[in-house]
Amino acid sequence: MNCKITGTGSYIPNVITRNADFDQHEFYNIDGSSFPHDNETTIRKFKAITGIEERRYLDENLTTSDIAVVAGQKAIEKAGIDPETLDYIIVAHNYGDVKSSSIQSDTVPSLATRVKAHLRIKNPKCVGYDVLFGCPGWIEGMVQAQAFIKAGIAKNCLIIGAEALSRVVDKHDRDSMIFSDGAGAVVLQATEEDGGVLSHESATYAFQESEYIYFGKSNHSEATEDIRYIKMHGRKIYEFALMKVPGAMKECLDNSGKSIKDLKKIFIHQANEKMDQAIIDRFYKLYGMQAPENVMPMTIHELGNSSVATVPTLYDLVSRGKIKNQELQEGDVVMFASVGAGMNINAITYQL
Template sequence: MTSKIIGVGNYIPPETITNLFFDKHNFINKSGESLKESNAIIASKLKDITGIEERRYARHDQVTSDLGFIAAEAAIENAGIDRETIDYIVFAHNFGDVRFGTVQSDMVPSLASRVKHLLKIKNNYCVAYDVLFGCPGWIEGVIQANAFIKSGMAKRCLVIGAETLSRVSDIHDRDSMIYADGAGAAILEISDEDKGIKSHVSASFTLNEKDYLFFGKSYNNERCPDTKYIKMDGRKIYEFALSNVPDAMKKCLDDSGYQITELNKIIIHQANEKMDEAIVKRFYQLYDSPMPEDVMPMVIKKLGNSSVATIPSLLAMILNDELDSHDINEGDVVLFASVGAGMNINAFVYKF
């Protein structure tokens, strides 16, 4: 017995933010000094490293739970199910609802509870809760949903990943150009078919790596000194990811019983195009195998890094035939993997 995905949905916010949006920003370093390079050069280097040319921002009247609700509605419609039959709603995010123009995070009640309310689900025994696990939050939600289903605690679960990183980024930090908003969701259902989740792995590296991603003050010392924004040590994250994510992916694939030659796609967190390519290449090197050209779909170029939303959004785009160059067919074996704040790593192997 395992669980299979029977419906997917996503929400890509309507506001497209190109790199030109940051042309007038006053980017500052950790010491509070303005960067010497022009913003055009900074944007060009960002594109070369991360692949990002555009990102999406939520409308000013939307918050993270609104985005999650839209993606959830789409997943329910795609699955063709009665929403009252959902046993668990798991909402992965990291910063709660942050309204535009404010700095306070709102997480009470949980975002999952808010989505359940918006979905008008009457079943009191549909349990709604949130997961805070960094960018790997949606995958962790899927792993938890699978555990509920395999244990007999649930037959059907809704797992959502949504974020509005544009609300928690420091406009004086050039890393703010990476972040985006979005949402994705999937419905998982009990299954005794030869489909679904075949293996999974999760890990938390906290002894020395805990603060590679953190909440810190603005680089502008005169701007809201008590307000915190998302911060990261990009170099340490890159090195950590290359050292640890390929090994976790290998463990997950080996546990599944499939061979590297049977793997059709790798859907990895859309964090940084060059980093993701390096991770996947190193993963294939562990098997002394070359990385296939079409194995790793990427949408970061147009959508940026929307944290927990990147993987479920990308999955929905592929399954809904919204990517010309990628598809997933019945019988395909797909490896999902992510890395993020914590520092957390996880993965699962899925047969469609």
């Protein structure tokens, strides 16, 4: 029994926030001291490192579970299945539903339960649960879904990655410019056809790395003490990713039985353009090769970093022919890969 993606979907928010929109922000270092550069210089350097020119934010009346529903519905429609036949709904996120202007995260009931309710699925044997695994959460949901299918306890699974990071960013932190909102989804089904999920690799590095991404107070020393925001040690994450992710990707590909020359596309978490390119270059260097042109589709320039949503959104857009000069053909071998809070890393080798 194999596991193949039969439907994809995504939700890209309508609110566009460009780099220039941060020009009037007051940025501070983590110790509360002022930035050494003016905002124009800070934004220019930010763009050079991350590649981000703009990002998407949710409308005020929407939450993470709302956009997860939209992405999931599109995937179900593309797969052409009856939602009542779903065995699992797995929703990867990190902060639950945070309403606009709220400081509380709402995770009861789970986002997967909310998605199921909004999809109007009556079947009680359709089990919904959430995955908290940092940015690699959607890929980890895929790992779990394919395990259910190969164990014979599921035939149809809906895996969604959704996040609204704009609701948990500190406007006085330069890193707030990285984060964005969005949702992506796939339907993974049991099949007798060749291909599908060929191999996977997952790891959690927590001995020294667990606090590389964390919840912390505002960089502004006069901000309210009892509110926490997403924070990260960017340099440590960069070094960790370059050290650990290429090897995990290689192990995943080697276990698939496919050659590096078979690999057509790498759908990597859209975290930071410079970091992603360095990971890809190191990955190919492990095989004594240079990375081919066009092997790594990117959305980070326009969509920013929407955490768990980046990989499924990217795959959906390429699958639907919505990214210039990027296309997929039946039989292509691709890889999904991610790194994020935990510190967690994972990868999947997949054949269309």
